Amino acid sequence: MFEVVDRVLELAGARGARAVEAYAERAVSRRLKVYQGQVEQLVAAQRRGVGVRVFRDGAVGYASTSHLGPTGLEEVVARAVAHAAAADPDPYRVLPPDVGSPAAVTPYDPRLAAASDAQKIALAQSVEAAALSADPRVKTVEDTVYVDGDGEVFLASSSGVRGSYRANQCYAFTYVLAEEGDQVETGVSYAVGRALEDLDGPACGAEAAARACRLLGARKCPSMQATVVLDPFVAAAFFGVLSAALSAEAVQKGRSLFAGREEQAVADPGFTLVDDGTHPAGLESAPFDGEGTPCRRTSLIQDGVLQGFLHDTYTASKAGCSSTGNGLRGGYQGPPSVRPTNLVVAGRATPLDDIVAGIDRGVLVTDAVGVHSGANPISGEFSVGISGVLIEGGRLTTPVREMTLAGEMIGMLKGIRALGDDARWVPGGSVFTPSVAIEGMSIGGA
DSSP: OHHHHHHHHHHHHHTTOOEEEEEEEEEEEEEEEEETTEEEEEEEEEEEEEEEEEEETTEEEEEEESOOSHHHHHHHHHHHHHHHHHSOOOTTOOOOOOOSOOOSOOOOOHHHHHOOHHHHHHHHHHHHHHHHHHOTTEEEEEEEEEEEEEEEEEEEETTSOEEEEEEEEEEEEEEEEEEETTEEEEEEEEEEESSGGGOOHHHHHHHHHHHHHTTTTOBOOOOEEEEEEEOHHHHHHHHHHHHHHTBHHHHHTTOOTTTTOTTSBOSOTTOEEEEETTOTTOTTOOSBOTTSOBOOEEEEEETTEEOOOBOOHHHHHHHTSOOOSOEEOSSTTSOOEEOOSOEEEESOEEOHHHHHHTOSEEEEEEEEEOHHHHBOTTTOEEEEEEEEEEEETTEEEEEEEEEEEEEEHHHHHHTEEEEESOOEEETTTTEEEOOEEEEEEEEEOO
8 A cells, every 4th residue: 555655646746746645544344233143234344545635835635536556546646636726725734744753552453353253243142142131121122233443544745754554443332222111211332442352242231221221210300400420421422522612623713612711711620631642542542643643642621721722734734833633534535634532531530429429419311312413512502301310319319311401511511520430431432531520500301
């Protein structure tokens, strides 16, 4: 694949392009689904291609192709050059420079490639079996899937950037239904890692069953102002939305509630949020981002104070600073854009049982519906549907459902009073977070 990217640079130079970047990848992925102990679906896919960015007088042209023969490379370079000639100029659109050695991170575990399909199927079957045996009220396991991916990235540019790395990851997911009388409740769970040995199939299945059964008998409770405890799945969803407002692109477009708040207190002093592209266990860790900038650890909120934002080369050029290594790509088909790598919530951990024991009245929130659609990263306002368990007198009591949690993001962050001792990685954005206790939240109910 280095021959491919080198040939792209050569062809672009022959067409008069002096600032060129070639990003190539090859990857394999596998997805299998089991149902009632049998393999219902097994899909394997391969992907290979190259994307080309041409910079010319502030204008940028992009094109990509999966045809890596001589004709395909000629055509993709011609399209990128033509697109650059037709694009509007922007003085901040510059070719990412070579800014140093890649980060010392190895996001690849050879054990995953050594695992057989039979082992992966057995893992998925163990998830389903554990969910069904955990509680007699679990009648159906609607979905049990195992997914993995193994890919290599190759990047070279006329500015001297040149590098490659290999990364892999895998996860198991299950979605179960528990029934009692005419009531049906759902529960989900994930197990994530870089090797099959990282995934505890039985624990994943048992957790999904417990989450579903815990909500049986749920009802509405009266509306109230109270403390909520967001479990890691729900907290990760909120922090994922929050990360959109911590992008320098959103700030520069006037679409962030954090614009103009640098060095101001935006959260409780006990709360810290970082983006760490070098975390050893982070699913999105890499030696460099989609532009060749070394990944790093970037403090976003430190002890409650806003420190800064996530940048790629373009937003950094506009702001007069350096990229934070957050110019990420979804693949060779598109150019990079500003996104978080691994969001990590930090602070002093308190045993979850102690947190609950200290709450006279509140709700442990185990499910939230519409976080991404119901939360506005510009105004910070949100209103989402929630389910969970009522906390009364320091104890978990009655399950509740069809409730509404409403407020605004900065008020929520400033209302944080404790972080649990149950931090875990949650996929769908790679967020590492514990349960989070927040005071003074508006809960709408009966």
